[in-house]
Every structure is written in structure tokens, then in C-alpha cells.
Amino acid sequence: ERLLQCPYDKNHKIRSCRFPYHLVKCRKNHPDIAAKLATCPFNARHLVPRDQLSEHIATCMDKTSLEDDVESLEDPSPSFVWGNIKSSGNNR
Numbered sequence: 299e300r301l302l303q304c305p306y307d308k309n310h311k312i313r314s315c316r317f318p319y320h321l322v323k324c325r326k327n328h329p330d331i332a333a334k335l336a337t338c339p340f341n342a343r344h345l346v347p348r349d350q351l352s353e354h355i356a357t358c359m360d361k362t363s364l365e366d367d368v369e370s371l372e373d374p375s376p377s378f379v380w381g382n383i384k385s386s387g388n389n390r
Contacts, residue, residue, distance in 0.1 A: 305345040306331050317343055 302317050304310035306328040312320045321343070325332045336351040338344030340360035355361065 302343075305335060321345070 300314045301311040302314055304312055304320060304324055306324040334347060335345040336348045338346065338354055338358055340358050344354065344358065346354045
């Protein structure tokens with residue numbers, strides 16, 4: 299499994315499946331570092347220096363996948379429409 303580097307302690311290498319839990323724990327242990335970091339709005343695992351957040355947002359790979367999801371929701375030809383059932387006249 300892939301190992302990720304903790305943004306709070308560079309010596310921590312965490313398995314990707316445990317990374318969110320580690321972030322919560324390590325953030326509490328390093329409040330001074332946590333105050334200097336901002337969380338990406340597209341992926342909570344992305345913690346970047348506050349002054350670099352806008353640059354990160356502009357280039358975040360997760361933003362691209364989110365935009366693709368939004369575009370698919372805006373498709374003008376829905377494949378299914380609720381409530382279009384014809385009644386046979388036998389309503390009980």
C-alpha cells in the first residue's frame with residue numbers, strides 16, 4: 299500500500315487508508331503547524347501553507363475530477379425522469 303508523508307511531522311509515513319485518521323490525531327499534537335496550514339476544498343487530505351492555497355486550488359487534480367462530475371450533472375438529456383408513469387385508471 300502507498301505511504302503518504304504527514305504534513306505535520308515529516309518523519310511520519312502513513313498508509314493511505316489510515317491517513318485521514320492520522321491527520322486528525324497529528325493536528326491536535328501540532329497546533330502551531332496546523333495554524334499555518336489550510337485545507338484544500340476539493341480534498342481534505344491536501345494541507346498546504348495558507349499563502350499557497352489559491353495556487354493549490356488552481357492546480358489541484360481533484361478540482362478537475364469534481365468539475366467533470368458537475369458537467370455530467372448538467373447534461374441536458376437526463377436518462378431517467380421521476381413521475382412519468384401512466385396510470386391505467388385503476389387507482390386504489
